[in-house]
Amino acid sequence: AAPSATQIAVFQSKSSSGHVVSFGGMLADGLPSGYVGSFSPADGWSKVLPSGNHPVARSGHMALYDESASKMIVTLGLTVGPELLDDLWELDLELLTWTCLQGSQTSCRAAVTGH
Numbered sequence: 248a249a250p251s252a253t254q255i256a257v258f259q260s261k262s263s264s265g266h267v268v269s270f271g272g273m274l275a276d277g278l279p280s281g282y283v284g285s286f287s288p289a290d291g292w293s294k295v296l297p298s299g300n301h302p303v304a305r306s307g308h309m310a311l312y313d314e315s316a317s318k319m320i321v322t323l324g325l326t327v328g329p330e331l332l333d334d335l336w337e338l339d340l341e342l343l344t345w346t347c348l349q350g351s352q353t354s355c356r357a358a359v360t361g362h
């Protein structure tokens with residue numbers, strides 16, 4: 248299913264396959280989104296459901312795609328409040344898992360405790 252209409256979402260192209268991956272953005276009601284989606288020219292949009300701990304919904308964030316590792320890195324942005332975010336997350340697009348790399352958000356701190 249296609250994502251809801253959003254603004255300020257992050258889209259990363261997987262150039263070797265023609266796929267595009269999206270994360271977050273601002274929904275029509277002004278709330279941040281945590282939607283992860285994948286677009287394939289052959290199949291259209293599909294919702295991606297990564298496992299494990301995940302970043303809070305956000306808009307105005309930045310991301311980059313590491314094609315050699317098949318990972319999308321997500322950082323910064325705004326969530327409800329608005330609250331500024333300063334965390335750093337990695338989405339493994341092969342394993343479909345989020346990993347918190349750094350941050351002050353409660354969910355991120357919990358993910359890295361004891362490492």
